[in-house]
Amino acid sequence: MDTRRIYEWSELLKVLANPVRLAVIAELLDGPKCVKQVRDLLQVRQPNVSQHLTVLRHTGLVGFYRDGGRRCYYLTRPSLAEALFAFLGRDYPVVEPQRSVPPVGTVAHDGASASPA
Numbered sequence: 001m002d003t004r005r006i007y008e009w010s011e012l013l014k015v016l017a018n019p020v021r022l023a024v025i026a027e028l029l030d031g032p033k034c035v036k037q038v039r040d041l042l043q044v045r046q047p048n049v050s051q052h053l054t055v056l057r058h059t060g061l062v063g064f065y066r067d068g069g070r071r072c073y074y075l076t077r078p079s080l081a082e083a084l085f086a087f088l089g090r091d092y093p094v095v096e097p098q099r100s101v102p103p104v105g106t107v108a109h110d111g112a113s114a115s116p117a
Contacts (some may be wrong), residue, residue, distance in 0.1 A: 015059045016084065020044055021052050024073075025081050028062060030075040 056062040066070045
């Protein structure tokens with residue numbers, strides 16, 4: 001595996017590991033929104049929203065355009081955002097390791113009963 005690529009993924013996951021940023025991305029899945037709209041939807045102070053949008057913009061997850069004096073943001077990678085929420089929404093069962101020796105009192109593959117040594 002390419003070490004540089006792993007580092008890039010790690011940085012992306014750090015950016016995504018913030019509840020406000022995830023909420024912003026979720027809201028932008030519905031379409032572009034200006035900062036005031038995001039602020040009102042998330043009930044977060046405007047400077048805080050702006051800081052999170054800047055981080056998301058620097059990682060290439062969102063872009064913006066000007067609408068008069070307002071900045072409106074949109075997802076630049078909507079497929080990634082959709083895949084992220086699909087991944088997070090699934091239930092992934094915990095897998096237990098396979099035992100190399102059957103537990104005591106069970107039947108081994110060869111039909112013999114496993115017994116304590």
